Structures are given as structure tokens and as C-alpha cells.
Amino acid sequence: MLQIYCPHCQELRSEEEFSYGGEAHIARPLAPETLTDEEWGDYLFFRKNPRGIHHEMWYHVTGCRRYFNATRNTVTYEILETYKVGTQPSIVGEGA
């Protein structure tokens, strides 16, 4: 069971308080109606599934009810950092 640092509460809390929010940094297209079906489909359905570094959203659902992002290693399950929505990760890297 993971232990996650909520950047809003500024505390390490148990995974049970959070829910997973999927891949982070996916911006909603500003003009969806101008996109082809394929482009819209990419936004809608396609997600990374890296072996290694992954940026993902978490939701402190039974805590502050705020979304934030985490950089997690999908192999070791280490959470390398958490950061607020709207900011960028300091740890980046291709999935190994």
C-alpha cells in the first residue's frame, strides 16, 4: 500500500485516502469540433503505459478533495515527487 504526500495538505498519507486519476498533463482540446475523429480519439482513448517514470493524477478524495500530480515509477512503485496541477514535474524521463 502506497504512502502519498499530498502537496495541498503537505502530509504523507496512506493510499486509502486517495483515488487514482489516470495520466496527467492531458489538456482538453480548446476547439473539439474542429478535430477529426482520429484526433479526438487520440485525446479520448489513448494513454501512455510506460515501464518506468509516469506522471499521473491523484485525488485526495477523503482528505482535502484536491487533485494533484505524482511522478511514479511503475516498476518499483516509488513516488518520486508530487506537485500541484498547473505546475510541471521536476523529474522526467522516458520509461525504461
Place this chain on the structure above:
Amino acid sequence: MKQLNRLPNAGRTNPDQNINFTFNGKAYQGVMGDTLASALLANGVDVVGRSFKYSRPRGIVGHGAEEPNGIIQLGSGAATVPNLKVTQVELYEGLEASSVNGWPNVNFDLMGIMGWFGRLMPPGFYYKTFMYPQKLWMIYEHFIRKAAGLGKTPVEADPDVYDKLNQHCDVLVVGAGPAGLVAAREAAEAGARVIIADEQSEFGGSLLASTQTLDSVSASQWVAGMVEQLNRYSKVQQLPRSTVFGYYDHNFLTILEKCTDHLGLSAGNGRQVRQRMHRVRAKQVVLATGAFERPLVFAHNDIPGVMQASSVSTYVNRYGVAPGSKLILATTNDNAYQTAIDWHTAGRDVVAVVDSRQSPNGELVEQVRALGIQIEVGHGVIEAKGGKRVRAAMVAPLNESGSAITGEVKRLPCDLIATSGGWSAAIHLSSHTGAKPVWDESIVSFRPGDSKQQERSVGACNGTFGLRDGLIEGATAGAKAAQLAGFGLGAVQFSPVELVEPIQEPQQALFLVPHSKPPSRAPSQFVDLQLDVSAGGIELAVREGFESVEHVKRYTALGFGTDQGKLGNINGMAILANALDQSISETGTTIFRPSYTPTTFGAVAGRDVGELFDPERYTSVHRWHVEQGAKFEDVGQWKRPWYFPKGNETLDQAVNRECLAVRNSVGILDASTLGKIDIQGPDAAEFITRMYTNSYLKLASGKCRYGVMLKEDGMIFDDGVCACLSENHYLMFTTTGGAAGVLAWLELWQQTEWPELQVYFTSVTDHWATATVTGPNARKVVAKVCQDIDLTSDQFRFMDWRNGTVAGVAARVFRISFTGELSFEINVSANYGRHIWEALIEAGKEFDITPYGTETMHVLRAEKGFIIVGQDTDGSMTPADMNMDWIVGKNKAFSFIGQRSLSRSDTLRNNRKQLVGLKTIDPIIVLPEGAQIVNDPKQPIPMVMQGHVTSSYYSANMGHSIALAVVKGGLNRLGDTVYCPTADGTTVPAQIVSSVFYDPKGERQHV
């Protein structure tokens, strides 16, 4: 009854305190301090079970978690426990145990005499023998389980109480053997908060059976001194009888503490906790879990009387029990010679030590020589002879590598063969962390691999088998762990333990002792005793093309038993490596996963059972419903009235009455459970408009609007009414089950995509109680308790809401309708829920106001063709599929959530499933919900499915059954007849009709 095998030296037992118990119905006596295993051995019980496949008699082999044979059922009735190991059951007065396998009993085993059953089960038997016909698998499995015997689960509810405890500590020490004890002491001295857990009844580990002197005192005294020292630290928690059974991410470990099991079944009387699961988040972990001695594999090594060398020593030294009289010790190492010394010291006969090495001369070897014990060097025990007990060992000279027999085989009479092929580090918990074990040829064992967790292994589980080295490693690790957790400087505080250890010579890496015949021809050489996997079986798997250790494991079932291969796995891998002609490190090992030993479901559940299994939510009117005899149904966590039977009414009778009452006079529904989200902020209208398919920008204060919410893929996700309370202030109603999900959905978009929108959400579901008064007489009822709202139809219209006073209480009254009738939804502060409810019931008496539940609500809305999200939709339905195109705004400035997906080729395609009504040709038949729809019932199976029934009821108002269904292209097929093949083999014909059965023009709700 006399305990034939009791020794004068009682070890750690108390011979003055007798304990009575029964095994397989026969009465025996043991003493305080015994395990069931030591007591059985004391009484000379050789056969404790029958093997899984071949039904061969089996005896006790080990003395702890590794025991593969002594698997028993404890007690009977509700508290019975299956599949316990005799080596881990502490003896208590009145204990009743029976073997889990062996039919009709272990000494006269019908399956064994018939002898054919095992031959049906070669390696891979699941795949070979029972593959076809698939239909018969259930029968096969039933028979296998009955014959093989895996214990019986109790059928009654568990009478015991269990508990869970969340804990944090600085240093968790797993295992209280010598290395663990000194590690805990160092960490404690540094000031760390320490938990030390050990699965045995008392701390000490291997020292409990040791004749070693430490710090000039006996091992027992030294352990007692250590425990006393630990007692002095207030921050040390000692957990005996506590197995750390899982090591999970981020240093989260689980411990099963057995609190009352040693006192008897249900000794806690349903009050005291039987077992407690500790869920521990540890800053640092020290693993000191020891090692398992590895048995040698030879022909018929499963006959009762073949035991682990260390187990023989343990029974002699710790329990004062000699499990036999004439011992042959088969070894590959110096260490096991201690067993010959212990046996000799106990006054029993050591027939010979059979050492596979050509010229062993270590200090222990010389001690044994000095005792005049015969040592057969360069020899191996190649076969055991006997039936229900060993009678002799076949001994033969081996070549230097131990791979072949080089001379005459001789027969040495004995009744006990102790074997040792060296030691395997107990790397299980380290493996749980994902660390990959590393084979170390120098110690003939795996070592723990590198781990991402904050842990280190010390002592035998780290492959450090010497006592002195293990103590140094333990102390160093304890100090280091404390330092990393923020305590002390990392230096060891206590002086090293003084002891003298015999110098040992290298062991030989030998796993399978050769026979004069190859494994395929020799008498079975067992690798996994519990599942009857033999060396020949592993070689057969290789011949059949299996190469990966993971595949061979699954094909042969090696290590699949309740012992999880603690004895057999390494031997199996070595034999596999040999058959593949590669090294053990190339072959690798299978991965150990939690649980380390079997864990009871009770402890996992803790107190979250019965009423506390899941929280229950009640409305403020709940007690009234209970008093009226309502039947309830679960909607999410809510308990909602399902129907209100009068007298002996059935569900159908009550619902028919309730339905007619609403349409003909007036009914009342507790709608408090509907989700309610208060939304405020200057951008509230804009935000809401982005979330729903229709627009709320021009919704005036005092008005309501029905909306449908889509996921971004265009599929319906929730629906409900949204009311404008005032400028920048809205109240959103959601489905009862969808409330939490909708709030999270709103927060997701506001926080991650449009943080610039100023809008705030608050769940107010529990703050309001809602009474829905509906039916042609609804206005007359409400008028009697509400004087300050003009209820006339031109002043208070459908889809309006008003503030006012109902029965003296401030209320919001909404003219929204889920029945299609004139309706008033009266919302008051939840504290007044029951008050206004009773006032409305009183006011409605003259109209025979009828309380109704969710079932009637469902029927009434289905008569109107109103959908229920999650029942008529399933996450793959667009508004157009639901024939609700009217709800989708065509000219919204902002592309609302899901809008773009409504023009994807897939959502536009013809022949999507569409919502229609179904009218059965026989008006009495109510279609089963979920029934599949086909065009031609005579077509061959598999038939072409056209859709399925989503809602189905009998409608008393219509006088016939009604159903909603989704049918491919259904809106163009009104009037067609389709067929529903049902589970009982009949086929129900039905006509496709409009989904609106009642009041198709929708006039009744507008009056």
C-alpha cells in the same frame, strides 16, 4: 497412556503438567509446552496423514512453518480450523485434531489400497487427464478434493472476534532469533520505537533448541536475559505468536497475531479477540527470519521416520522427545553432525552418519568420531525401506560430485533417518518487496536481492549461517536502521556476544541423491511431499518441453501446497537445473508472494463484518418507515423503503396498490437520498452549462431544468434536475447512487481544466430531507400545510420552485415530477424531515395518501418511459440512443463535455441500440430484466442478439406488463414482433412499442 518417546530431559516443556488431547478420535496425553507435533511424536504416532496423489502414509518431517505432511483439522462445528500444521499448533487441554487427508482413515486408506488414483495424476494432470470433456470438470474437481482432502471449511458463522490495528514504528524487526533479538536491542537503545514479532510462542528462534553457550550462559538463559532487557524499553513492543505474513509497498507490513489460539478454539468466548492483524507502516525494517534446513531427496524419502536433522534436534532438545530409537543421519555438511551428538546425548543409538563428502574433518565431525559413532564418508542414503515407518536405509558409496553410485549398496537397519542438504535462507519477505533472489554457490542457497524498500536482512535469512556472524550482522543492522529512522549515530552500543563455535568445513552442494536406477525408474524420490511431486516428475516435465521454472512449477504443482514449497522448492529448482543442464542461477527461482503462511479470513475482515461490513445511511424519516413495516432495499449505502406492505400483502400486491393510489389520488415518497450539490460562484452557470448537454445560462431564479451529463466519450453518466436558487447560486440534483461520482467529476474539471472559473461545490445531500407528494390530489394535500406559496397552476408551474413554509418549517418546494403526475417535492432541513412527513400524512388522510417505495417509483417512471441511469443505460448509451435528442443543446457556445463524441462515426452509426418499449403478446407475462432479444427464435445457437430488456414490470395502471429495452435500430421498428428466449427454455414474443406507455402527451404533470 504412556508417552514412549519422552526423554528424561524435558527441554522447555513442563513434564508435570499433563495435557489431554485426541488425534483422529484416539485419546493421548502430552505436556505443557508441547506442540501437537511433539506430543504426537512423544506418543509414537508415525502416520499423521496421507499424501495428495498417491495416498502414501506420511509422518512429521519438520518442526515449524515448513512442515508439509502434518496437516490437520482442529475441532469441529463453527470454530473448526482446517489445514493447520501440527508443528504450529500449541497443545491445550481438550484439543481435538484429525488428519485432513486419508479416507476412511490414515492407517487404513482405501485410496492407497486401490492405488489407481495417483496414476491418473501425472505431472500436469490438470491439463492432461481432466481437460475433456470440460463439462465434467466440476465433477472431477469435487472428487479430487474429497479424495485428496484439503480440510473442511466451517459452514456456520465464525463465532470469534477479530481485530485490526494500524501501527507505525521506527524499526520493525521480523523474527526474534539471535540476530533479531540483538537488532531490536540496538534499535531500542538508540531510542527508536521498535516492534519485534516472531511466529513462535516464545522468543529465541533457533536458540530454543540449541546447546550453545552464549555470554557464558545456556542459550535459554541468554534468550531470557535478552527478553528481560527488551522489557525495559518502553518503546519496544514484543509480539510473540505473531507472523509477519506480507511485505507491501512503501514499507507496509502485515502481522497476524494469534491471541487465544493456544488456549483453545473460541477461547475468547466471542469477546476476547482471537486474532489481530497489525497493519504496520515501518520507517525501517530488519528481516531476521532465519533459514530452513533442506532435506535430501532420495528414493522413498517420504516414509514416516524420515525427518529434518534440525527437527530431530529440536524435538530432543526443546521438547524432550526422541522420535525413534535408531538414527541414521544423512548429511552433506558439518552442521548436521550436531544432531548425531544430540541423539547420542539423549541416550539413543546413532547407527551411522552418512556423509556425501569424501573426507570431512571439521570440529563437529571429529566430536562425533570421538563418540565412537560410525561415519560413512563419501556415501549417501539412496533409499529408505519401510511401510508406515522406516525400517532401514539403503546406503551406497558415491562419486566425488555425488552424481553416481560407485559400489555396493548396503542395508542399515534403523527407524529414523535425519537428513540435511544444508540450509536455505528464508528470503520470502524480501521477495515480497520485488527483490530478486540471488543464488550463492558458496553457501548453496539463495540470498535476498537488492530491494527498493527500507529493509535489510540479517543472520540466516541473509545467508549468514554462523551464529557469531549473525549476531554481529543483527546488531549492526539494528543500530543502522535506528539511525536511518532518525535515532542514534549508527554505532553498535552493546559489546559483542561471547561464544565459541566449532569451525566448519565446506558443505557439498547435493540435492538429489542418486539411485542405482534413474529417477524415471527408481522408487519415487519426493521433492514436494505435500503435493507428491517427485524428481522423476520434474524430469518428465523437462522432457515434455517445459524450461521456465515458473512453468514447471505450475505444470508439476511444485510448491503449490499450504507449505508453499518451503522444503521442496530449492531441491526442485536444482533438479530442474540439472535436467536442463544449466546452473541454478540460470534457472532462477519462482517468486514468493504474500502470505508467508496461511492467514485467516477473519483476521483480514477484522470487525468489518455483519452490521459493520459497510456503512448504512438512513434518511431522517427512516424510523417512520420501519414503524410502518416497510421493506427496504439497498441503494448504494442508503436503506430506502422498497414497498410498504399492508397486512399480508406480497410485493406485487403492495406495488399494484401503491401505483394505482398515485395515479388515482396521491402518494408520498421519501426522496431524501437523491444527491444534492450546492453550486455557487460568478461562473456557476457557465460551468454547469459545460457539464450538461443543455444550457443553464438563461435559467432564471425560481426555475428548474432537467439535464443529462455525459462522459467525454458521449455516453450518459448521470441525470437530474438543476435549480437556479438565485443569481450565481444553483442546486444540482443527482441520482442517489451517482452523487459522489458527480461531485468528483465536477471537481475534476474545475480543478484540472478550468481553474479560472470561479465556482464552488458543496455536497448537501444529507442536509435536506425530501418528501415527494405526487398524484392528482397532491395540490390539495400540500395546500393544507402550506399557506404562503401560491400553489395555483398558473402561478406555480411545472419546473418552478418556491421558497415557503410547510407545516411551520422553512421549505423549498419544487414542481418536478418523476411519476408524470402533478408533483411537489418538498425539501426541508433534515432535522424536520419526520415532522413534515407526518404533517403531510395527516393532511393527506382524507385522500388516502399512500406512502410508496422504490419499486412503485420504478414502475411509475417506466410507465412514463423515464430512464434510470445505470439501469436503462450502461455506460454505452448516448442521449440519441435513449431517444432523448431533445435534451442536447444544438447551439451552445462552449463544446460541452461529450459533445464532440456525439458526432463520432461510431455514435452516428445506424443500428445502434435504441430505447423502446416492449409489450408482451401475453399481457400477464413479465419479461425478466436482462432478457436477450432475437428476431427469430428458431435460428440455430448462437443466435443473433438484437438487444436486451432493461426494465420490466407489471403495470396495474395499464393492466398489462410493460418493459423498456434497447434494440438495434429499435426506433425504426415500432410494431415489429421480437422474441425473448428465457432461462427456463421458453420464448416470450413481444411487440416493439413506444417507450412512453402512459399519458404520452405528458399532460398530467402540468395541471
